[in-house]
Amino acid sequence: MAEENGGAPQIKMSVLAQFVRDMSFENMVAQKGLTASDVQPDIQVQVSLDARKRAQDFQFDIVTKFKVTSKNKVNGEMLFLLEVDYGGIFHVEGVPEEQLHPFLMIECPRLLFPFVRRIISDVTRDGGFPPLNIDTVDFLALYRQEIARRAQAAPAVAN
Template identity: 55%
Template sequence: MAATPETTPESNATGDAAQQTPQVSNRIITQYVRDMSFENILAQKGIKGDAVPEIQVQVNVDARKRGAENQYEVLTKLNITSKTKESGEPLFILELEYAGVFQIAGVPDDQMHPFLLIECPRLTFPYIRQIVANMTREGGFQALNLEQIDFVALYRAQLAARVEAQKKEAENKPVN
């Protein structure tokens, strides 16, 4: 008779858990600037006096599945405006669309949407920050070093806006 290894309930439980929990992998295949525009309004119009800038940054994130298996494109869009604090005259406008293509495996379907819109932009953000700093410096301004973006809060705000839009749509829908 062949000897079989003994299994205890503890070893069986950890073995089952290891088999049930898939290994998550997230690999950046490529990343690139999809679109970029920098307008130096200060140089075009000229502003008298010492202009103290006020910076406003708007961020939007979007994702889509690509043709290849487990590949997704995640797009981070930034719209940065700088105006003078005193008069509100624009100094510069920077628009950037930065894409990353990711190979993702092991993420459950119900968790894929938040994973794409939170974890993937976190990985590309350092590159976005560097591009923004370089563009503002090369555009004749002090290099703008973006603060860390809370992609979890951004995701929650996008979800709340979507729910609110659905409520308004339901309220405006005619009753038959």
């Protein structure tokens, strides 16, 4: 798979499918009989990732998991909770083995992000709140944080 440009591998990647694996939205404001205008939201977004090899050669399942919580700044009560697991099936060839894990955990979620962002915006709007356009996720920083967390946890397990 070497190219004429000095033998660099030719990376081939394609998205074979995208899908919502799981989603939940709970609107506590409506359940309590309030309106969204009665509150001052404090929104937190948690992101996690999962990657698995599929039975077919060069195919991988990548799932981005978003947990969005909104609490009232005034009293800390929950306003809404949105959880969405958004997946993609990717065909990836030509990535060296030692670079495959970071590639799957950084590049693949980066391609999925605009789609899950739109879903989050639509669900919050349809749920009675202003549409939530979450900030772009830095998947490289997220990957580095996870590697650092695992490195710190490893010595604790060894002891």
